[in-house]
Amino acid sequence: MTGTDALLLALGALAVGSGALAVATRHLVRAGLYLVLCLAAVAGMYLVLTAELVAWVQVLIYVGAVVVLLLFAVMLTRAPIGASTDLDRPGWPAALIGGGAGLGLAALLVDAYRWSSVPLPTAGSAERIGEQIFGSWVLPFEVLSVLLLAALVGAIILSRPDIGRSPVDQAGDSAAGDTSAEGRRSR
Amino acid sequence: MRPVIPYVTAALLFGLGTYGVLRRRNAILVLIAVELMLNAVNLILVTADTTVRSQLPHGGQVFALFVIVLAAAEVGVGLAIVLQLYRLRASVAVDEVPLAEPSSPNSPTEAPSPNSPAEPSAPPPAAAATPGEADR
Numbered sequence: 245m246t247g248t249d250a251l252l253l254a255l256g257a258l259a260v261g262s263g264a265l266a267v268a269t270r271h272l273v274r275a276g277l278y279l280v281l282c283l284a285a286v287a288g289m290y291l292v293l294t295a296e297l298v299a300w301v302q303v304l305i306y307v308g309a310v311v312v313l314l315l316f317a318v319m320l321t322r323a324p325i326g327a328s329t330d331l332d333r334p335g336w337p338a339a340l341i342g343g344g345a346g347l348g349l350a351a352l353l354v355d356a357y358r359w360s361s362v363p364l365p366t367a368g369s370a371e372r373i374g375e376q377i378f379g380s381w382v383l384p385f386e387v388l389s390v391l392l393l394a395a396l397v398g399a400i401i402l403s404r405p406d407i408g409r410s411p412v413d414q415a416g417d418s419a420a421g422d423t424s425a426e427g428r429r430s431r
Numbered sequence: 432m433r434p435v436i437p438y439v440t441a442a443l444l445f446g447l448g449t450y451g452v453l454r455r456r457n458a459i460l461v462l463i464a465v466e467l468m469l470n471a472v473n474l475i476l477v478t479a480d481t482t483v484r485s486q487l488p489h490g491g492q493v494f495a496l497f498v499i500v501l502a503a504a505e506v507g508v509g510l511a512i513v514l515q516l517y518r519l520r521a522s523v524a525v526d527e528v529p530l531a532e533p534s535s536p537n538s539p540t541e542a543p544s545p546n547s548p549a550e551p552s553a554p555p556p557a558a559a560a561t562p563g564e565a566d567r
Binding site: 335 | 460477
């Protein structure tokens, strides 16, 4: 048991613990904050595993952007501040399937790797990962940029109710839409 | 470095994510659980990158980066859908979403929603505007 293993164990326990709290808590906002803790612990594990670039991208995109988006959605759907009682379904099937998947996979991986040890490889610095992305993985990278553009356009179209409707509909709904927006604002 | 530690962590995180997706009713909490599952997969990819020698070095880390980008796109579109759902039904409970095609144009507003009753103060024009939005 070296220092690397101790760090991995501590960060893994932190990640699993905060992940469990994120799926079990009754406070919506706290679920988002526990998710931040879990993602940060996983980013620490990436650092220990010498994946530097992935760790910082995780901090930037996940802890930065994705969690902020989730918290925005929590606020925009007017989530209650305190504890909510109606967040969960009865949980026996979920516990069975989730626990079965998690423990089954864990048993498989423990059986495959036992307590073996491997040397840490060369660090995945930005330079090396960049060489790989723009050398061997250029085509998936470009396809991914097209997918990001599609997701962007799709999100805009989904959140604009006035796009993608026939002109007749639009004319008929414009008056009603105005008043319904009024009503939404007033309540 | 013992690869079994991050592997088991990833497996447990994936189990927690599965549990959360199946258990939660709130759509935002379902998305949070999906993020947990995606993170477990990323952790597996990065750990495999350090333990498995492949022909292309650092393929696992490159894939982890791709999955992070996919997760960002997924959460963007997912939250747009959740906000649209909230706009239509004033509730983000995933088990109250009618899966069947509405038979009559008015049925989306008439479907019962037990824990968030339709606001009595909602003006009738809002109800009239909703079917048009539901058609898209």
